[in-house]
Amino acid sequence: MKEENNKKLGLALSGGGFRASFYHIGVLARLADLGLLRSVEFISTVSGGSIIGALYYLHLKKLLEEKRDVEIKDEDYQKIVAKIEVDFLKVIQKNLRLRTFLNPVKNIKMILPNYSRSDHIGELYDKFLYRKVLDTNNNQPIKMKDLIIKPCCESNSFHPLKDNKNRSAKVPILLINATILNNGHNWCFSASDMSETQIDQFRKKFDKNFRFKKITSYEDIYKHKDFELGLAVAASACVPGIFAPLAISDLYDEKVRLQLVDGGVHDNQGIRGLLDKRLNCTHFILSDASAQLKDEREPNVQLSNVIKRSNGILADNLREQQLSNIIKEHSDNVALLHLKKGLPVKEVSYFDKRHNLKEESKLCNTEQPCEIFGVNTDVQNLLSGIRTDLDSFSEVEAFSLMLNGYRISQYELEKVNIKNFVTNAALKEKRYQFFKIDSWISSPVINSYYKNLLVTASKRSFKAIRMNLLVKFITILFVVLICGTIISTVGPKFIYWANESISKGQLLLLILLLITLLIVYKGLKFFSHKIPSVWFLINLLPFLLVSLTGFIFIGFYLITFDRLFLYLGSFKVLEKLKIKRKI
Structure with a gap:
């Protein structure tokens, strides 16, 4: 009984641009339909996961502060996800990445060392996604400290770590992760503070890079006590090569200007945040729509491509090690929901001594095929290749990614101990808009136009020209x-x-x-x-x-x-x- 009471559920939303954001909406929708969102106590986000995670958190804050614990129903979570599904797509179709070039005054301002395109897109996140959620009349940026949730009818001293055990609708802690360019460590924004993630004692023995002293409260710092949510999300989604690092000056001694880049450089799955010993997280839902290394028959050996490919190999290896470690340690308490779920692996044969193929190259199934959760294998493969960008996404792209996240969650969550958190088996599934694409994503034969849209979705430029x-x-x-x-x-x-x-x-x-x-x-x-x-x-x-x-x-x-x-x-x-x- 004591073990049951000590169960704590964490949700990690990976990086992967808006591709990841839409995929995560599908995962959130399935969690809402199972009544699991009320049990989530920690949300660790990276890059595209931070963009959608922050939006969900604001809607959740509004719900938890307006209704008493006993009044909150699972249907309330479904309504939140249904609203996010519609509102988020409308904003993304404004093409936020290119909008960072539209203001000539802001463009000139980027001459300054403390302002870049990352700061500008952070302002756009706030303006179009976050600012109006809590108050439709609000014209001021949302601050990180504004995220502190004060649940309705709870004491002023309420803290999730010690008081969630008395609630049915848990108050989650949001962890927005970025990477410190100065020393290579993880940086984390939360509602109460922002600081470098503390490393364990064993790692301190061989990691000799300087460390930034932990900031315990926004009120303790000189200049950045009103640090904005949009900027925190921009730092987490600051893709190297596309956006300049987000600079924070006058925060630390030694003339150090903190430079933050995409959290995916350090941990693209958001796993590290959930493994913090102070949280005591026991069960994990890992929504992973991050980019994975693509096979190449003949790798380009030009220097620039070799460097890019090598970085991709390092990132892929880091991802696999982190996932392997958490699954080995926590076994059936981990639900891994990733974009290549169910895809076969190709085994390439070799030439024997007579220069004959030993056998034909073949596809090997290492797990149940995609069709078992209602997705055509070829469609799944195309979805896993969609660009990880921050540009406009079409309805077909968005609906396909959301439904894919939903279907994979529907299948995978039944296999692990996460289902033990379900308390309302009679909860009815909600009909989300993305279900419109169901017949297209599950059809045994892919429609040619639909296939062309998904093939084009992997490209970063000239998409309209490729489509027609x-x-x-x-x-x-x-x-x-x-x-x-x-x-x-x-x-x-x-x-x-x-x-x-x-x-x-x-x-x-x-x-x-x-x-x-x-x-x-x-x-x-x-x-x-x-x-x-x-x-x-x-x-x-x-x-x-x-x-x-x-x-x-x-x-x-x-x-x-x-x-x-x-x-x-x-x-x-x-x-x-x-x-x-x-x-």
Whole structure:
């Protein structure tokens, strides 16, 4: 009986951009339908998981502060997920990543060391996702300390770690994870504090990087006591190479400017947060929609690709080690819900001494196939390849990912001890919007247009052009017309210039001029840090020109190609094409 009372359920939401966010919504929906969300005591999030985890947490805070424990029903959790499902998709279809380029004033502000595109997208998260959840009239950013939940009719001294045992609807602790670029350690934001995650005594013996002293409360720090939720989420989802690190200045001594990047660099599954000994978490639901290493028949051996591939191998190995360790230690108390669930593994045969194949290469099933949880194997494979980006996602992409998360959860949660937390077996399943895609995701034969949408979903650019032959033809025609116009205008002059003779002296003079310009440029760059005017000319002027003009092209893209992509990927168009083919 004592063991039953000591059970604590943790939920980890992995990184993986908006792909992960939509997948996690499906997982949350299934947990809501099982009545399990009321039992979750810890939510550890990374990157795309942090974006959706913070939104869910705000809705949950509103519920727990408005209703007494005995008044809260499982249907309330279902309503929260149903609302998130609709609201989140609307926001994501605004294309937040490209919107960070739309404000020329913000673009110029990024010259400053303490402001980057990561800060700007954090502001957009707050504006479009978080700010209005608790109060529709609120025009101020949500602060991290605003996340502290004060449950209705509970004492002011309530704390989840000691008082949750007396509640049916648990008050979870939210852990938003990022990675410290300064020392490589994990950084965690919570409602009560933000600090480097403490490492165990054994690791301290060989990890000699400096450590940041733990901050026990936002009220204890000089400048950042009102640190914003949007910025915390932006730090957690600060994908290296796409977003600059999120800087926090004047927080620590030794002239250290804290630089935070995506939490997935350190732990892309969010497992580490749940394993904190102080939490005493005993059961784990791991929702994993992170990117996994793809097979390559002939790896590109160019230096840049080898570096990228090596980083991918390191990340994949870290993921597998972390998952193996937690499953070995906690066995049937772990539910792993990952995007490659049920996919077969290809075994590649070799040539024998006569140069004959030993046997044909074959697919090996290491677990039950995807069809057992209602998803076509080819569809599952395509879903696992969807881009891990922060751009617009179409209805078809979003619905497919959400339903996939739901179906995998439905199957996997029945196999482990997590089902013992279910207290309301009579709870009716809710009909979420993403169920519309059910016949497409489960069909034994994939519809060709649906397949094309999922193939295109793996691409990061020119998606609208890839989705439709007519659009592709019009775009090519448009480019040809522009090129033709340029050639017809400039061509004759270019031919005339090309046919002109040039002396050896003129050629030598031109070469000397180019060498001189190169030397002058290198010299100016070398002395630019000493002469402000030169520094401005070399470094800032090009940046300012791009900042003040680039937003025009981004704006044009958003109102043309991005909208076209969303239209072609809408469920309405998918259904319309299905009806036409039947006729």
